[in-house]
Amino acid sequence: MSSAISPTPAPLALYVHWPFCVSKCPYCDFNSHVRESVDQAAWQKALLADLAHEAEALPDRRLTSIFFGGGTPSLMPPATVAAILNAAERHWGFAEGIEITLEANPSSVEAARFADLAAAGVNRASLGVQALDDEALHFLGRAHGVDEALRALQTAQGVFGRVSFDLIYARPGQPLPDWEAELSRAIGYGTEHLSLYQLTIEPGTRFHTEAAAGRLTIPDGDAAADLFEATRQRTAAAGLPAYETSNHARPGAESRHNLTYWRYGDYVGVGPGAHGRREGVATVRRKKPENWMAAVDRNGHGIEAEETLDPVTRATEALVMGLRLREGVDLTRITALAGGREMVNHATLDTMSRQGLIRLEGNRLIVTEAGALLLDAVLREVVVTDGVPG
Template sequence: MNTKPFGVYLHWPYCARICPYCDFNVYKNRTNDEAAWIAALTQDLDFWANRTAGQKLSSLYFGGGTPSLAPLSVIEAVITHCDQKWGFTDDAEITLEANPTDAERATFADHAKAGINRLSLGVQSLRDDALKFLGREHDAEGALRAIETANDVFNRITFDLIYARPNQTLADWEKELGEALALGSSHLSLYQLTIEPGTAFAKAVDSGRWQPAPEDLCADMFDLAQAQAAAAHMPAYEISNHAAPGNESRHNMIYWTNADYIGIGPGAHGRITENGIRMATETALKPSDYLANPSATETPLTQDEAMTERFSMGLRLIGGMPLTPDDMFFDQANRLDTLKQLIEDGMLEWDQQNVRATADGRRLLNRVLYELLG
């Protein structure tokens, strides 16, 4: 049996509202045909279970969109089907993304009864003005209620915060983050506000309605978050993610360590390795198309594409990634020289077994990757 981590990601494509910063494959919530969704998702799972016989799931992740808005019967059916087809490891993580609205908070106990053992809350901010700017449906008080309820229901919870918002000062961020760290979560994801093409925020910035925070301030906020979270015994284990020891996201570690995972649901991506070939999979984007044909296109990655993904993911981890002198990375003669130069520049560290980005390297990771891989 393969003992490497192995997971399933399910994309639920509906939201009650589309946030202005979001560029995910999401659609406004609508009445859903539970039977049709169960049939499509289980058909998709059946196909991949036959392809990956002998595996056990270490993670099942319900993402989106807002999967906590999915009918409970759909969530129950997927968990049951995964258990029947693969089975779960003893310490398997089953995560559900949710928002801190009163309606979703009322269903937390039902989700836990269905088998969810980790909740990921889209808090985004503890400030009412920021939540309004970010297009969220909850307020700060609602976020605090949701976190309190989640802590009562689930053994493990995480929530997100977005920093580097317009007019946010370093002192503002320090105070807000301090409040967040005191709320009892074992995991936090701290993301700099980025302006993605095609979003409402991109249009607002292009029209001059507001401008992103200056780069120097963003860097200061990043450094503050690293230090403040570490002091609260929740050090960074990945560029944007902080956890108490033992509470790292098992599902995201699948991505960052280049392990295999199945992607089901509209617009879901997956990565499967067969006969030494890394395969990228992607399902139909539109819910109606997926329901009519719940299957994925499969594209073999070239060696360079697979290597780019491996380094792009692995160097996000604070502990870095395996890299030995006989790695195919060094098949191109100039790469050893490039690696040595990045080490000399203080961007990377390498002990012949593992390569990791330094604190400076993580701040400039896109540039480091460009230098390293071209």
């Protein structure tokens, strides 16, 4: 007698948002909040309830990655992290070799928790170093100094199996040679992954107010392009090539969780302001911590909006996200997501291909190194929405 072989469940990622920070950085537009005190027991209970709701909505899956983001999730009690991980494993089960990342500030206070966070199950840390210059750290509103950050990095490297850290460049008045020296120093610390972001002025931030008043000017387009090109060249030469617009890793050390986003896989998001995509349904949680908490108490979850996405929206999201990746996107999959509709402007594609900005390898569309400098413009011209490019 033969028996049917059960199909392998499609992989699933989990994002957990911890919204609290010690202070608000002037460049930050993330959903982060400063509170004098946090009822840790109430927050653990609410996060577990929000998690249980998602598990009920999307059963019979297996988690391949979990990401604690914020805010500053290294401020979470390790017992809360452990409780969430235990519940997640109970609800879904863990794939072999699951990646469990937690964002952390590189302060001595938070570094003291690293061993307990690792014991709770975290196996990858992402440190918000942001600069290797004390004056720049002060400008960016960071509470740590360079020496403290490097001590925290050393602690993380001794505790977690995998470590990444962030730097922000294209800061006001930052010369190219200074950034190249800072980047070389960062590479020398031997982490498997670096996230390198150009400073952008986001609406609603203190930097936006400063820029509008003429008190803050970031490098212009040409200078920023020089910094971007130098970043790609130096990381590639060091064996940490860009696998996404701002993310660099040794081959095999890419962030599996973030790859789920960029490859348009399913992920669930719990906690204030968290977004999710589960089988074509978009979920958004309430942003303000108190409103999210009240919603969980009232409804058993913190969802503010839940929407079934139409095929063209899904295909557009997958195309825009996927073209950030060095590997590009499979146009056959994009067309399937769109219900058979064509999602790229082939006339523009041919022109940009001749210009060396994009290329087709079989059915895979890839933005070149030259095109990565102009990614927003490439996307506007190539992606078809509502029957027109852009």
